Amino acid sequence: MDSERTVSEEAGAAAVQAPAPKKKRIGAVKKRNLLFIWLGLGWSVLHFVVFWLYVNIGTIVSAFQLEDMLGNTTFAGWDNFLNVFQTIAGKNETALMTHYAYTNTLWLLLIGIVVNIPVTLVFSYMIFRRCKAQRIFRVVLYLPAIISPIVLCLVFQGLIDSRTGILAEFLRLIGAGDAIPSGGILGSEDTAWTAILVFSVWTGISGNLIYFISAMSRVPDSLIESAQLDGASEMCIFLRIVMPLVWSTVTTIVIQVISTTFSWYLPSMQLTGGGPNGVTSTIGLIIISNTSTTTGTTYGYVAALSVLVGVIGTAFILGVKWLMERLWREVEY
Amino acid sequence: MKRPVFKAGRALKAKKTFHPGDFAFKLIVYILMTVFAVSFVFVMVWMVLNSFRTSFRFMQDPLNFFDFANWTGDNYVNAFTQEVGANNTTMLGMVLNSVIYIFPPLILQIFIPTIAGYICAKFRFKGKTAIITMVIVSMTVPAVSSTLQTFRLISWMNLYDNFLGIYLMAAGGLGFGFLLYYNYFGGIPWEYAESAQLDGASNLRIFLQIYMPMARPIIVAMFITGLIGRWNDFTTPFLYLPSSPTVANGIQIIFDFSGEDWPLMFASMTFTCVVSLVLYALFSKQITESMSAGGLKA
Numbered sequence: 032m033d034s035e036r037t038v039s040e041e042a043g044a045a046a047v048q049a050p051a052p053k054k055k056r057i058g059a060v061k062k063r064n065l066l067f068i069w070l071g072l073g074w075s076v077l078h079f080v081v082f083w084l085y086v087n088i089g090t091i092v093s094a095f096q097l098e099d100m101l102g103n104t105t106f107a108g109w110d111n112f113l114n115v116f117q118t119i120a121g122k123n124e125t126a127l128m129t130h131y132a133y134t135n136t137l138w139l140l141l142i143g144i145v146v147n148i149p150v151t152l153v154f155s156y157m158i159f160r161r162c163k164a165q166r167i168f169r170v171v172l173y174l175p176a177i178i179s180p181i182v183l184c185l186v187f188q189g190l191i192d193s194r195t196g197i198l199a200e201f202l203r204l205i206g207a208g209d210a211i212p213s214g215g216i217l218g219s220e221d222t223a224w225t226a227i228l229v230f231s232v233w234t235g236i237s238g239n240l241i242y243f244i245s246a247m248s249r250v251p252d253s254l255i256e257s258a259q260l261d262g263a264s265e266m267c268i269f270l271r272i273v274m275p276l277v278w279s280t281v282t283t284i285v286i287q288v289i290s291t292t293f294s295w296y297l298p299s300m301q302l303t304g305g306g307p308n309g310v311t312s313t314i315g316l317i318i319i320s321n322t323s324t325t326t327g328t329t330y331g332y333v334a335a336l337s338v339l340v341g342v343i344g345t346a347f348i349l350g351v352k353w354l355m356e357r358l359w360r361e362v363e364y
Numbered sequence: 365m366k367r368p369v370f371k372a373g374r375a376l377k378a379k380k381t382f383h384p385g386d387f388a389f390k391l392i393v394y395i396l397m398t399v400f401a402v403s404f405v406f407v408m409v410w411m412v413l414n415s416f417r418t419s420f421r422f423m424q425d426p427l428n429f430f431d432f433a434n435w436t437g438d439n440y441v442n443a444f445t446q447e448v449g450a451n452n453t454t455m456l457g458m459v460l461n462s463v464i465y466i467f468p469p470l471i472l473q474i475f476i477p478t479i480a481g482y483i484c485a486k487f488r489f490k491g492k493t494a495i496i497t498m499v500i501v502s503m504t505v506p507a508v509s510s511t512l513q514t515f516r517l518i519s520w521m522n523l524y525d526n527f528l529g530i531y532l533m534a535a536g537g538l539g540f541g542f543l544l545y546y547n548y549f550g551g552i553p554w555e556y557a558e559s560a561q562l563d564g565a566s567n568l569r570i571f572l573q574i575y576m577p578m579a580r581p582i583i584v585a586m587f588i589t590g591l592i593g594r595w596n597d598f599t600t601p602f603l604y605l606p607s608s609p610t611v612a613n614g615i616q617i618i619f620d621f622s623g624e625d626w627p628l629m630f631a632s633m634t635f636t637c638v639v640s641l642v643l644y645a646l647f648s649k650q651i652t653e654s655m656s657a658g659g660l661k662a
Binding site for chain 2: 150167168171174175190197200289290293301319321323333341344
């Protein structure tokens, strides 16, 4: 297999070779190929048109409409978008639609990029460099990726439950039982979001560990060995040799993390239901929890929010990608 | 910097220079790793040990995990027999729902993107570039932005609360899998097909008998990650299958239903975890292999 050639070249070359050599039969072969192409692709294209194109255009249309309880729609102009911006500014807040939803999502983005990914990277590096007990770490640190997110949420909830949870018991044991808020850690406005952030860091290593390790294992041993011969420190090898070479994987994972952060809702829904008073709401929670129940005026709001997430989220992702591709350019070779 | 001088044949390790910064770096990371690892293991052990205790004993003395004298399997029996939710589903019913939820879409997700990726990698036709561009663009837009309208569409098709709706949504060929197969088939030469064509093989046969078997590493990887992912998936069944909860949804329903009966919850959660872990243990070798083979380049 000639892996040096790029995919598009390969595909192009293959396509040129595709028609059968006999001149007389070219027409028939072409027809047969076309039939195969469109039988094989037709369904996928149709599916894409309906479940991506139509759905997204529909969201944009709905974002400019106002719907009453009977499902009749009227043109609403930019009203729905204005409502979203008003909530961001802290006005007209209802239930889950609070300004916290937006600041919380920003928090999650920040922590995902600044804490979770670097932590996962250094962990992967340690395992890649065969630290002590690396086999055990490889399995145990991967656990949050294998176990269902809902189980992780529930078990965390059990841990910090104010009556029977370990944390509360421990605090009582050392005589600091008063530190537990009266409504429980998740029931208090002061502590609920912090607890959820702790949860997001705790489970933040996730499956990316395996991606990073497998990307690092493609770094040639000779590079690392020669750096060691030159007396390079471990940190230097990590930052100057391994990181630039796995940078494209890091970029992909960062983009993936950003994309999933916008739909991040389950911990908030399970642990606090977005409460108390909407302080633990997120953008994902607004969209998901309104999806199956929404009728009437909230529909336009959620549609406008979806459009904003689509547009701003995509712009943000492209911006981060652009930035990251330039950050380590000079070291690439 | 002073360069160490080496004698031929000496072990490389001996020449490593000592860096105090390294020691601190390693120590800190090591402590962090241990904290994470220990917390995961501890939580799992805590969950399993308490799943064998009665609710009463647990409420009385939550910290006494090693209460072996009063151990009971009742929580597991209850988890599997008690009927919860709007449709009185037992855990056994949820397992059945999970199976119905997991396998048909998994098969669709394997075959449809394979053929789409193969065609785009190996044939030249009008609109190919447009398709590939659209797929890449669609991957950049956060998926949550289309949730609302997809739900409306499925409801409009009368497929809400119906497994067929799930299957229909999963039957797309132009997603992440498509790009994997497209890249993979792009790297396999076309010569195999030419010789088969001379023997009179049809396009479909060339695909099914020559190229698809070659994509086995990716197919296996997609199957396994899909299997574990679907077993753990909460969102899709939560939104689209309210009256046929899968296990992942079911344990949440059991939680709402049982109130604060943590030991019962722990039993249900332990069961869910055991299935995930067994699936992972069975297939972990294939997952690692297919990744190191370059199949899943993230």
